[in-house]
Amino acid sequence: GAGVSQTPSNKVTEKGKYVELRCDPISGHTALYWYRQSLGQGPEFLIYFQGTGAADDSGLPNDRFFAVRPEGSVSTLKIQRTERGDSAVYLCASSLVPGPMNTEAFFGQGTRLTVV
Amino acid sequence: ELKVEQNPLFLSMQEGKNYTIYCNYSTTSDRLYWYRQDPGKSLESLFVLLSNGAVKQEGRLMASLDTKARLSTLHITAAVHDLSATYFCAVARAGQNFVFGPGTRLSVLP
Numbered sequence: 001g002a003g004v005s006q007t008p009s010n011k012v013t014e015k016g017k018y019v020e021l022r023c024d025p026i027s028g029h030t031a032l033y034w035y036r037q038s039l040g041q042g043p044e045f046l047i048y049f050q051g052t053g054a055a056d057d058s059g060l061p062n063d064r065f066f067a068v069r070p071e072g073s074v075s076t077l078k079i080q081r082t083e084r085g086d087s088a089v090y091l092c093a094s095s096l097v098p099g100p101m102n103t104e105a106f107f108g109q110g111t112r113l114t115v116v
Numbered sequence: 117e118l119k120v121e122q123n124p125l126f127l128s129m130q131e132g133k134n135y136t137i138y139c140n141y142s143t144t145s146d147r148l149y150w151y152r153q154d155p156g157k158s159l160e161s162l163f164v165l166l167s168n169g170a171v172k173q174e175g176r177l178m179a180s181l182d183t184k185a186r187l188s189t190l191h192i193t194a195a196v197h198d199l200s201a202t203y204f205c206a207v208a209r210a211g212q213n214f215v216f217g218p219g220t221r222l223s224v225l226p
Contacts, residue, residue: 033213033214035216041218041219042204042216042217042218042219043159043204043206043214043216044216045213045214045215045216048212048213055212056212056213059213091158091159093159093214104149104161104164105149105161105214106161107151107158107159107160107161108158109157109158110158
């Protein structure tokens with residue numbers, strides 16, 4: 001596709017359930033980022049992939065959060081035992097390998113997660 | 117730890133007026149970005165600034181970067197209602213993640 005695609009666009013789940021959020025980056029982009037944005041706040045970094053490997057996962061809040069990118073393209077963010085505090089918009093972005101010219105990151109529309 | 121601050125956090129201005137949004141960051145970085153976000157929407161890239169003294173302009177928006185002062189500005193000229201949105205700056209080092217500021221919520225009033 002032309003842009004970063006995230007599915008689902010909205011997800012409502014009960015407290016304690018498991019959820020998966022999917023990100024399909026722009027074709028050819030090797031860098032992929034997950035961010036979380038709460039209402040009225042700036043995006044908060046979660047994890048960053050270069051290819052298949054997590055280059056930096058320091059933003060994951062606890063071990064209930066996990067992300068994979070097995071083939072270096074699509075990524076899945078997994079949240080176990082969801083809590084009401086996990087409610088937010090989860091944003092995915094992708095970019096080409098960082099370099100002098102190719103440094104822009106493009107964001108998807110986000111998945112709005114609501115834990116009830 | 118890299119931290120990014122913006123001011124003001126809220127800005128209400130009249131159409132036709134000029135104003136500047138400021139972005140400060142705490143440690144040396146390679147790149148600075150400005151994004152726009154409309155309510156309920158994702159982030160739209162406005163500018164990427166790569167070097168000290170870089171200046172970029174698009175329509176009524178102009179962004180500049182002073183790496184020595186660790187400061188970027190987003191200047192709005194003759195504001196129009198369509199510019200109402202939240203503006204974020206973000207800073208990154210090569211090969212690392214983006215750190216976002218808290219955002220500046222801009223309202224342009226007729």
